[in-house]
Structures are given as structure tokens and as C-alpha cells.
Amino acid sequence: NAGVTQTPKFRVLKTGQSMTLLCAQDMNHEYMYWYRQDPGMGLRLIHYSVGEGTTAKGEVPDGYNVSRLKKQNFLLGLESAAPSQTSVYFCASRNRVYDNEQFFGPGTRLTVL
Amino acid sequence: EDKVVQSPLSLVVHEGDTVTLNCSYEVTNFRSLLWYKQEKKAPTFLFMLTSSGIEKKSGRLSSILDKKELSSILNITATQTGDSAIYLCAVYPNRDDKIIFGKGTRLHILP
Numbered sequence: 401n402a403g404v405t406q407t408p409k410f411r412v413l414k415t416g417q418s419m420t421l422l423c424a425q426d427m428n429h430e431y432m433y434w435y436r437q438d439p440g441m442g443l444r445l446i447h448y449s450v451g452e453g454t455t456a457k458g459e460v461p462d463g464y465n466v467s468r469l470k471k472q473n474f475l476l477g478l479e480s481a482a483p484s485q486t487s488v489y490f491c492a493s494r495n496r497v498y499d500n501e502q503f504f505g506p507g508t509r510l511t512v513l
Numbered sequence: 514e515d516k517v518v519q520s521p522l523s524l525v526v527h528e529g530d531t532v533t534l535n536c537s538y539e540v541t542n543f544r545s546l547l548w549y550k551q552e553k554k555a556p557t558f559l560f561m562l563t564s565s566g567i568e569k570k571s572g573r574l575s576s577i578l579d580k581k582e583l584s585s586i587l588n589i590t591a592t593q594t595g596d597s598a599i600y601l602c603a604v605y606p607n608r609d610d611k612i613i614f615g616k617g618t619r620l621h622i623l624p
Binding site: 404431433435440441442443444445448450456458490500501502503504505506507 | 522544545547554555556557558561601603605610611612614615616617
């Protein structure tokens with residue numbers, strides 16, 4: 401099993417450009433999450449999904465959109481990137497409500513110039 | 514507002530020392546508390562705690578939850594340079610799909 405994978409690993413964007421980060425998991429998990437991590441800030445939740453076709457906002461959703469068209473994939477979109485979105489992005493998944501451990505992907509380092 | 518606070522934010526010790534990391538929380542209807550270790554990549558799971566007073570142990574690492582004090586500690590004995598990492602504490606409020614992370618404790622072990 402590959403677990404949770406993220407594509408791409410690194411990306412540099414110019415202000416105003418758009419991009420999509422892909423998260424894929426092969427563990428048949430219902431729940432998937434997108435976090436961003438900035439120095440000294442811990443992990444902050446952007447959006448999450450409790451199942452195929454459903455999404456919900458987290459703590460810092462502004463400037464991001466998500467889609468969960470297939471159970472195994474969770475996409476994070478930046479429509480018009482801003483320097484404040486420079487960060488490391490982590491995707492995570494977990495099995496069900498009372499299976500609490502979240503499994504994390506390797507992260508995507510995004511720089512917006 | 515639900516929150517998780519970790520202390521200290523940063524800690525530097527010498528190899529062989531014992532360290533104690535703290536995590537306190539304020540959440541509605543606590544369900545569980547998790548500890549993660551993060552080196553230069555994704556966080557990896559260490560422990561999940563749900564019951565007060567029951568110690569979880571893995572090698573030199575151990576953790577315990579105190580629901581009365583709304584806190585948990587993570588102990589690392591006989592520290593090694595490989596223990597250098599950010600240690601994250603996270604809490605699930607009950608009947609909630611999202612976990613709340615603290616800001617982490619950055620631990621650096623000097624050889």
C-alpha cells in the first residue's frame with residue numbers, strides 16, 4: 401500500500417496563477433483533510449471531507465477550494481495564488497468516526513512569488 | 514473556542530537527558546488526544562489517549578492523560594539525537610470530524 405500520496409512535491413507559482421494539489425489514498429478511508437503548516441503555527445485545517453461528494457470548511461478556508469469526486473482522491477485548488485499562501489500543505493486521511501489516527505501524506509511545498 | 518496549547522514551544526537538551534512536553538486543551542466534550550512526531554516530513558503517529566491515568570508506552574516514549582487537569586504529558590527518557598523533531602499534540606472534540614492541533618514543541622537534542 402502506498403498510503404497517502406501527494407502531487408506535486410514542490411511548486412513555485414507567481415501571484416495570480418492557479419493550481420491544483422492532488423491527494424490520493426489507497427486505504428479506503430472515508431475522511432480526508434487538507435492542512436497547511438507555517439513556521440510556529442502548527443497544522444491548520446483548510447477543508448475536509450467526510451465522504452465522496454461532500455466537503456466542509458476548516459479553520460482557514462479562504463482562497464482555497466476542494467473537491468472529492470472519488471473516495472480515494474481529494475483535490476485542493478488555488479484559483480488565484482497569493483504570497484500569503486506560501487506554505488507546506490499536508491493531506492491526511494482516516495477511517496471512520498471512532499478510528500481517530502490520521503495518516504499523513506509527505507507534503508507539498510508551495511512558494512508563491 | 515476550542516484550543517490546544519503546547520509548552521514549551523521550543524526546547525534544547527543534551528543527549529541522555531529526560532524531557533517532558535506538555536499539552537493542555539479546552540474543547541467541548543473531549544473524545545481523544547493524539548501525539549505525533551514530525552521530522553522533516555509528514556507527522557507520524559505516536560499515541561492516542563482516551564482514558565485518564567492510563568500510561569501509553571513505546572520504548573523510551575510514554576504519555577499520560579489527565580482529564581481532570583485537561584492536559585497530557587509526553588515523556589522521553591535517555592534522549593537521542595534522533596528524537597530531535599517537532600512534537601504535535603491534537604485533540605478530537607466529541608461528535609466532531611475535525612481534530613484540533615497545537616502549535617507543537619520543537620525539540621532539539623545536542624550530541
